Amino acid sequence: MELYTLIPVLPLAAFWINILFGRHYIKDNAHWISVPAVVASWVIALITLSDVLGGKVFNQDIYQWIVSDGFKVSVGFLVDPLTAVMLIVVTTVSSLVHIYSVGYMHKDPGYYRFFAYLSLFTFSMLMLVMANNFLQMYFGWEAVGLCSYFLIGFWYQKKSASDAAKKAFIVNRFGDFGFGLGVILIFLTLGTLHYAPVFGSIGSVAGQTLNILGTEVDLITLIALLLFCGAVGKSAQIPLHVWLPDAMEGPTPVSALIHAATMVTAGVFMVARCAPIFSLSPTTMAVVAVVGGVTAIFAGTIALVQNDIKRIIAYSTVSQLGYMFLACGVGAFGAGIFHLYTHAFFKALLFLGAGSVMHAMSGEVNIQKMGGLKKYMPWTYWTFLLASLSIAGIPGFAGFFSKDEILWQAYAAGPLGKFVWVLGAITALLTAFYSFRIIYLAFHGKFRGTEEQKHHLHESPKSMTLPLVLLAVGAVAAGWVGIPPLLGGTIGIEHSDKFGAFLAPVVGHPHASVHTHAEEWAVMGLSVLLAISGILAARYCYLKNPELPVKIGEKFKFAYRVLWNKYYVDELYDCIIVKPTFWVARNIIVGITDGKIIEGVVNGVPAAIGRFSESFRKIQTGFTHHYAMVMAFGLLAIAIAVFFF
Amino acid sequence: MLPELFFYYNATVITVLSALVVTRSNPVHSIMLMLVMFFHIAALYLFLNAEFLAAIQIIVYAGAILVLFLFVVLLLNLKKELVTQIFIVRWPLGLVAMAGLLVLMFAGIKSFTLGPTGDFTIEKIAGETHTAAIGTVLFTEYIVPFEVASLVLLIAIIGAIVLAKKQIKT
Amino acid sequence: MVELQWYLYLSAAVFTIGVFGFLTRRNIIFMFISIELMLNGVNISLVSFSHYLQDPRGQILAFFVITVAAAEAAIGLAIIISVFRNKETVYVDEMTETKG
Numbered sequence: 001m002e003l004y005t006l007i008p009v010l011p012l013a014a015f016w017i018n019i020l021f022g023r024h025y026i027k028d029n030a031h032w033i034s035v036p037a038v039v040a041s042w043v044i045a046l047i048t049l050s051d052v053l054g055g056k057v058f059n060q061d062i063y064q065w066i067v068s069d070g071f072k073v074s075v076g077f078l079v080d081p082l083t084a085v086m087l088i089v090v091t092t093v094s095s096l097v098h099i100y101s102v103g104y105m106h107k108d109p110g111y112y113r114f115f116a117y118l119s120l121f122t123f124s125m126l127m128l129v130m131a132n133n134f135l136q137m138y139f140g141w142e143a144v145g146l147c148s149y150f151l152i153g154f155w156y157q158k159k160s161a162s163d164a165a166k167k168a169f170i171v172n173r174f175g176d177f178g179f180g181l182g183v184i185l186i187f188l189t190l191g192t193l194h195y196a197p198v199f200g201s202i203g204s205v206a207g208q209t210l211n212i213l214g215t216e217v218d219l220i221t222l223i224a225l226l227l228f229c230g231a232v233g234k235s236a237q238i239p240l241h242v243w244l245p246d247a248m249e250g251p252t253p254v255s256a257l258i259h260a261a262t263m264v265t266a267g268v269f270m271v272a273r274c275a276p277i278f279s280l281s282p283t284t285m286a287v288v289a290v291v292g293g294v295t296a297i298f299a300g301t302i303a304l305v306q307n308d309i310k311r312i313i314a315y316s317t318v319s320q321l322g323y324m325f326l327a328c329g330v331g332a333f334g335a336g337i338f339h340l341y342t343h344a345f346f347k348a349l350l351f352l353g354a355g356s357v358m359h360a361m362s363g364e365v366n367i368q369k370m371g372g373l374k375k376y377m378p379w380t381y382w383t384f385l386l387a388s389l390s391i392a393g394i395p396g397f398a399g400f401f402s403k404d405e406i407l408w409q410a411y412a413a414g415p416l417g418k419f420v421w422v423l424g425a426i427t428a429l430l431t432a433f434y435s436f437r438i439i440y441l442a443f444h445g446k447f448r449g450t451e452e453q454k455h456h457l458h459e460s461p462k463s464m465t466l467p468l469v470l471l472a473v474g475a476v477a478a479g480w481v482g483i484p485p486l487l488g489g490t491i492g493i494e495h496s497d498k499f500g501a502f503l504a505p506v507v508g509h510p511h512a513s514v515h516t517h518a519e520e521w522a523v524m525g526l527s528v529l530l531a532i533s534g535i536l537a538a539r540y541c542y543l544k545n546p547e548l549p550v551k552i553g554e555k556f557k558f559a560y561r562v563l564w565n566k567y568y569v570d571e572l573y574d575c576i577i578v579k580p581t582f583w584v585a586r587n588i589i590v591g592i593t594d595g596k597i598i599e600g601v602v603n604g605v606p607a608a609i610g611r612f613s614e615s616f617r618k619i620q621t622g623f624t625h626h627y628a629m630v631m632a633f634g635l636l637a638i639a640i641a642v643f644f645f
Numbered sequence: 646m647l648p649e650l651f652f653y654y655n656a657t658v659i660t661v662l663s664a665l666v667v668t669r670s671n672p673v674h675s676i677m678l679m680l681v682m683f684f685h686i687a688a689l690y691l692f693l694n695a696e697f698l699a700a701i702q703i704i705v706y707a708g709a710i711l712v713l714f715l716f717v718v719l720l721l722n723l724k725k726e727l728v729t730q731i732f733i734v735r736w737p738l739g740l741v742a743m744a745g746l747l748v749l750m751f752a753g754i755k756s757f758t759l760g761p762t763g764d765f766t767i768e769k770i771a772g773e774t775h776t777a778a779i780g781t782v783l784f785t786e787y788i789v790p791f792e793v794a795s796l797v798l799l800i801a802i803i804g805a806i807v808l809a810k811k812q813i814k815t
Numbered sequence: 816m817v818e819l820q821w822y823l824y825l826s827a828a829v830f831t832i833g834v835f836g837f838l839t840r841r842n843i844i845f846m847f848i849s850i851e852l853m854l855n856g857v858n859i860s861l862v863s864f865s866h867y868l869q870d871p872r873g874q875i876l877a878f879f880v881i882t883v884a885a886a887e888a889a890i891g892l893a894i895i896i897s898v899f900r901n902k903e904t905v906y907v908d909e910m911t912e913t914k915g
Contacts, residue, residue: 620913620914621911621914622911622912622913622914623908624908624910625733625838625839625907625908629738629739629742629838632742632746633742636742636749639746639749640745640749643749643752648817649817652821656821659825659829660825660828660829660832663828663832663833663852664832666832666836667832667833667835667836667839667840667845668836672842672844675845679851679852682855683855686859689822689862690862693822693862693863693866694866695865695866695874698858698862698874698877698878701878701881702858705881706851706855706884709885710851710884710885713888713892714847714848714888714892717844717892717896718844721895721896721905729906731840731841731842731845732841733840733841733908736839739834739838740835740839742835742838743834743835743838746831746834747828747831750823750827750830750831751824754820754823754824757819757820759868760868762867762870763868763870764869765865765869778871779871779874779875779878782871782872782875783875783878790879794879794883797882797883797886798882798885798886800886801886801887801889801890804889804893805889805892805893807893808890808893808894808896808897809892809893809896809897811900
């Protein structure tokens with residue numbers, strides 16, 4: 001029982017040891033603290049998974065955190081199938097990234113700091129997924145945001161890195177504000193924050209409305225939308241997606257762990273965890289599905305034209321997160337979590353591969369300056385290729401099963417589902433195209449970098465290639481736990497696959513309308529066809545006719561510019577939020593409130609007191625007898641007062 | 646009649662001596678007069694069945710504190726005292742304060758009545774001797790204040806040493 | 816039998832004489848002596864209360880007053896010595912360092 005507690009506690013211990021003793025004592029041995037701790041967590045997570053597979057569900061409060069009248073919050077752990085899946089994802093990727101960082105961060109002056117933050121992040125993420133109440137989840141939610149800030153700005157000397165860290169933090173604030181309000185509203189409505197009673201009794205408030213500024217708003221819809229706000233911020237969905245590509249300023253292992261596999265998927269996890277709330281609000285479900293679908297295609301198109309290898313993968317992450325929300329929005333929470341789980345492996349692999357490439361290219365991120373790397377770094381190339389095949393959705397690979405599951409569930413979920421299915425299918429084509437664009441530009445063809453870089457090209461050290469290989473195994477095989485019945489996979493309940501059946505007790509399963517096998521085959525066939533054509537198109541454009549993309553870019557100059565500038569979203573925010581804020585800050589805050597009012601008061605009060613006391617200090621003569629006399633007559637006055645009144 | 650006479654004698658001597666103490670110009674004289682006054686106060690304590698306090702009045706006040714004063718007076722060069730003004734210029738103000746307080750207190754004392762009496766009777770004191778009776782109370786009910794008082798004395802010892810020692814130039 | 820009031824009159828007289836000395840003497844040693852007088856005045860009333868109320872607490876309190884008086888005298892005289900060492904004076908109207 002108590003074993004589960006160790007899962008988050010071990011990384012926390014590693015964090016404290018490294019942050020307290022790292023600077024002077026541990027220094028370059030920091031990984032000897034953090035790596036064993038996280039690997040031990042992983043082992044316990046495996047034990048947990050086998051317990052949960054055996055049908056055990058653990059839900060227990062460990063510690064009474066806050067007691068204030070009716071408001072009670074405890075630190076407690078809930079271990080159910082959903083938590084078990086997340087535990088495996090988090091601890092696996094975290095362990096591999098820790099190992100990878102040993103090689104990647106070698107000789108960095110902040111080595112101990114990096115491992116401390118990574119461990120702190122792992123702890124926070126585990127607290128988030130293992131929480132059994134909303135406040136603890138909120139704690140984890142904010143703590144991962146904080147670690148993300150630390151790690152994006154890890155090289156804080158670089159202005160772009162510290163700016164990106166601030167941007168990520170501030171943009172997340174918008175979403176978290178909504179999430180916080182949602183949690184408060186849940187407490188106000190139901191008087192508790194524990195999952196079990198909340199999900200048990202949320203149905204009883206269905207249909208209740210809340211009067212906001214004269215309009216009646218459905219209570220559950222409001223709660224769900226507020227919670228979804230948090231998910232939008234954390235999982236970088238439109239319109240709060242802008243921080244994720246900038247977050248690539250952080251070290252690459254951080255991108256792999258936080259901005260691909262774990263933290264950004266917290267939003268999806270939260271939506272799935274709150275499935276009982278979301279399911280009660282069709283409006284919110286439609287919003288989730290449409291936001292997910294639009295984000296998927298939006299980010300996919302931007303990724304087509306970018307040249308920064310990490311940014312392409314970042315936009316790909318945004319796009320894939322859109323997929324997950326799309327699945328949740330059509331009620332297929334299981335499929336969303338399934339994609340989260342497979343995505344963690346192949347996306348972490350893509351990032352670590354990109355890190356390996358950057359390592360070899362002395363920090364170069366522009367894929368136009370790479371080429372022909374296949375020859376120099378075979379391990380990186382082959383693992384990267386496997387990850388790309390997986391994300392493109394080639395049958396047999398992990399990505400295929402989860403993506404196909406999502407598309408099929410969307411297709412089967414009515415008219416709105418059909419609409420987002422179209423978005424998803426187009427995104428599948430885009431995904432295959434931009435993934436293989438990286439492969440062909442970076443690994444094939446001729447080397448286009450400088451002579452110095454060419455001389456320096458080398459395969460990365462073992463500590464970096466080992467995680468790549470292990471993740472490649474996951475990228476290929478992770479999906480095999482959820483092979484759909486159509487392809488001969490184990491049949492769970494109500495046509496769902498084994499993975500969906502495993503999660504069904506927590507998130508339910510979609511009530512798909514009846515469809516024929518032929519339709520299912522057709523949907524699957526179409527997505528495979530789109531994936532293969534995307535790969536072939538990339539091959540045609542970038543390997544066979546390298547001048548073709550340039551021509552297309554010139555022909556559709558406007559579209560190219562829009563995509564290159566990421567739909568001008570950053571510029572738009574700059575205009576409508578950043579500039580007005582600065583204007584208000586300069587002219588109103590500095591000029592009036594701060595300059596006149598606050599400084600007037602702050603300087604005026606002491607000046608007045610100074611003048612006042614200037615006249616009073618003359619009382620202080622320094623003659624002891626004067627003081628004594630005042631005391632005596634004061635005593636006399638008090639005695640008279642007491643005596644006569 | 647005899648007890649009253651004893652009290653009046655002591656009271657007169659104490660009042661006169663204290664008035665003399667604060668008006669002498671030579672501190673040594675003043676301290677000597679104070680010594681005599683303390684003996685008379687001790688006599689009053691005996692008269693009030695407080696033998697233990699009478700003893701420490703003599704041992705601590707007369708034996709320790711006054712000797713300390715005497716040391717200090719002899720340590721400082723105070724020849725100037727004999728020729729200079731001993732009161733501040735506005736000494737009548739002090740007299741006014743004193744007179745006011747005295748009148749108020751006398752007026753208050755006039756209407757003073759005793760509350761209920763306790764069980765610390767003369768018979769009890771006679772039965773187990775005064776020092777034992779006081780000691781029993783002091784070491785049971787008032788043990789914590791007693792320990793605090795000892796700490797206060799310790800701090801006073803250390804403080805006096807630190808304050809009075811010659812500054813060592815470093 | 817002597818009335819309690821008489822002890823209290825005596826106590827008040829000794830106390831106010833102490834107050835007078837404290838307020839008017841220039842010499843800091845005399846100010847300390849006056850403080851001792853005030854403390855003794857208070858002690859007289861405490862002991863007489865104890866006797867007339869047949870309660871030991873008055874004497875206990877007087878005992879603590881004597882203890883504190885001893886501590887106060889030790890510290891005070893040490894301060895006098897160190898002041899005299901620095902300023903070569905024992906007259907408080909010549910010490911006006913605390914003037915505002």
